[in-house]
Every structure is written in structure tokens, then in C-alpha cells.
Amino acid sequence: MEWKGRRQSSNVEDRRGAGRGRIGGSPFGRGGGIRIPTGGMRRAGGGLSIGTIIFLVVIYFLFRAMGIDLLQVIEGGPVNMPGFEQSDGSQTPRGSAEEEEMKAFMATVLAETEDTWHGIFQANGEEYQEPRLVLFSGAVQSACGFTSAASGPFYCPGDRKVYLDMSFFDELARKFDAAGDFAQAYVLAHEVGHHVQNLIGVLPKFNQMRQRLSEAEANQMSIRVELQADCFAGIWGKFTEQKGLLESGDLEEALNAATQIGDDTLQKRMQGYVVPESFNHGTSEQRVTWFKRGFDSGRMSACDTFSSPV
Incomplete structure (x- = not known):
């Protein structure tokens, strides 16, 4: 059938792999972002301890290795998990x-x-x-x-x-x-x-x-x-x-x-x-x-x- 290059319907929902990419429940917020814990890591004077800074650096590079840019998340940008593509604010399996x-x-x-x-x-x-x-x-x-x-x-x-x-x-x-x-x-x-x-x-x-x-x-x-x-x-x-x-x-x-x-x-x-x-x-x-x-x-x-x- 000659089909390539012809119109594709927009009436397609891709639910393949639903539930994949979750560890201990969904870490994603309703908008597809990842929540960063705030509070509980600050010292009495308002600064961050050396241990906390090292922990955050490790977390940052860990997520980078997973293909997620936490800086982009903090700035409100889209998040793309490996094997997924962003579509209308949701994650679509690829x-x-x-x-x-x-x-x-x-x-x-x-x-x-x-x-x-x-x-x-x-x-x-x-x-x-x-x-x-x-x-x-x-x-x-x-x-x-x-x-x-x-x-x-x-x-x-x-x-x-x-x-x-x-x-x-x-x-x-x-x-x-x-x-x-x-x-x-x-x-x-x-x-x-x-x-x-x-x-x-x-x-x-x-x-x-x-x-x-x-x-x-x-x-x-x-x-x-x-x-x-x-x-x-x-x-x-x-x-x-x-x-x-x-x-x-x-x-x-x-x-x-x-x-x-x-x-x-x-x-x-x-x-x-x-x-x-x-x-x-x-x-x-x-x-x-x-x-x-x-x-x-x-x-x-x-x-x-x-x-x-x-």
C-alpha cells in the first residue's frame, strides 16, 4: 500500500508502556515535572552544608546520566525521559x-x-x-x-x-x-x-x-x-x-x-x-x-x- 507522505490522523492515543519508568510510585507531578524536595536540608543559618551540596551534585549528575536536565526542570522547561517523547505536556512512549x-x-x-x-x-x-x-x-x-x-x-x-x-x-x-x-x-x-x-x-x-x-x-x-x-x-x-x-x-x-x-x-x-x-x-x-x-x-x-x- 502506498501510504508514506500521506496525512496521518490526530485521533491516536499512544498508551504503550503505561506504567514504565516508575520507581516506588510516580515521581512525576501532574505537569510531567519532577518535584525537588525543599526544606529539611538547610542549616540553622540558612546555608547548605558541604554534605548537602555534595548530595545535590551527585543527584544532578545522576539525573543527567538518565537524560534529565534538572536545571531545565527548575526553570519550568519540559522533561523528556529516555524512550519517551513530549506531546501536549504528556509523555508518550516511543x-x-x-x-x-x-x-x-x-x-x-x-x-x-x-x-x-x-x-x-x-x-x-x-x-x-x-x-x-x-x-x-x-x-x-x-x-x-x-x-x-x-x-x-x-x-x-x-x-x-x-x-x-x-x-x-x-x-x-x-x-x-x-x-x-x-x-x-x-x-x-x-x-x-x-x-x-x-x-x-x-x-x-x-x-x-x-x-x-x-x-x-x-x-x-x-x-x-x-x-x-x-x-x-x-x-x-x-x-x-x-x-x-x-x-x-x-x-x-x-x-x-x-x-x-x-x-x-x-x-x-x-x-x-x-x-x-x-x-x-x-x-x-x-x-x-x-x-x-x-x-x-x-x-x-x-x-x-x-x-x-x-
Whole structure:
């Protein structure tokens, strides 16, 4: 996918490494500065003892070795911890060059979804409300509860945010044989598809109905919800193709990813057999079919999984 040099979305929250860099609790004040103890070190005459001066000098050079300039802190300047970058008064984790490129790619894909859905909503006389993308590592707290990375990427309608641990893409490539940047873009576009469902009332209605459904019925309805999100991802793919951003093999990467994460394929890989009544995302064939339907048509009306056989 041709993405470098294109607009990146500002709707990205980077929570990777949350809690790192703390020793005995957080030493940072609310503004990100480090408090310097005052009082308790002065002599009766108001001066500093030799021992105190030596202690302060040692502390100064210790923090210098850590990459923190205490003089800058005292003067009210910003503080940058090693491995972090300052952003709007907060500290944002910075990973390897590969991770930072992945972050830039996700921000670019998110921007492309914003452009696509703004256009579609405007054509229907409505206003698209953009979701936020939260990058995390390990586990994360959302309006939908505390979730570990093992659950995979997810969308939380409670706060209208997509949550993604980028290490999922390593697993997607190694464990599920679904490598490629457009496979990764498909994953994000699918979660944004759930956001679109939230805006148009599909998710609220499903969550309300689910309370009255049996487990089997809820699974069947969940499949229709997931397949529609795949179809919406396909619509984004269509608009991306029309912009001339797709490279040779990109579409195949997305279709392969849809195949590899089908319920039947996953169950065969994990346990050697399938249990159709437990499916809740759709088979590989269904996921490919509905992604292609969105990609081929570019129209939301083609993505009605609730009145069409799936």
C-alpha cells in the first residue's frame, strides 16, 4: 500500500508502556515535572552544608546520566525521559524504529478511513464522527472494561475507541500466515467498520437484542454484525483503490487475512476440528465474500447482512 507522505490522523492515543519508568510510585507531578524536595536540608543559618551540596551534585549528575536536565526542570522547561517523547505536556512512549513506522502507518490508515467515511456520510446528508485509535501494550482499560492483548484488536462502543496492541500483527504474520501491510490495514478498517455500525445504530440494537437471545441466536446475530464490519472494510478498500494507493498483491493480502481469521479456520488450527454452533465471526468463506462485496460495490447498501443470506 502506498501510504508514506500521506496525512496521518490526530485521533491516536499512544498508551504503550503505561506504567514504565516508575520507581516506588510516580515521581512525576501532574505537569510531567519532577518535584525537588525543599526544606529539611538547610542549616540553622540558612546555608547548605558541604554534605548537602555534595548530595545535590551527585543527584544532578545522576539525573543527567538518565537524560534529565534538572536545571531545565527548575526553570519550568519540559522533561523528556529516555524512550519517551513530549506531546501536549504528556509523555508518550516511543518504541523501536519499526514500531514507530507501524504507528505512522496505522495513523495514516486511520486518516484514510476518516476521509472515506466522511465522504459517504456527507453524501447521505449526515456527519461522520471520527473514532480514536488507542495503541497499547499488554493490557488496557477501556469503557468496556480491562482487556488483555490476548483478546486481539477491539472496538469499544462505550468510548468510541479502537484498541490495538501492535504486537498482534506479529502474531497475524507468524501464527496465522497473514503478513502484509494491507492485511494490517484490513484489521483496522474492520474495527472502524464497527464504529460505523455504532453510529448508524446497528451495535446499540444488537446489544439490546442480545439480552433476550439464546447463546446460539446471539452467535448467529454476532456473525452478521462481524460480516457487515468486513463489508464496510471492503468499502474502505474500494475507495483506497480508487485513490491509486493499492499495490500489486494488496487485495490478496486482505483476502488472505480474512481467510485466516475465519471461525472454521481458526478452530481447525487451534483444536483440529470445528464446532459450527460456536461460530461468532463467520467462516473464512463468509468473511472473504462480504469483504469482496464491499470492495466490489463501494456501497453501504450492499452490506445488509441482516436481510440477506450470509
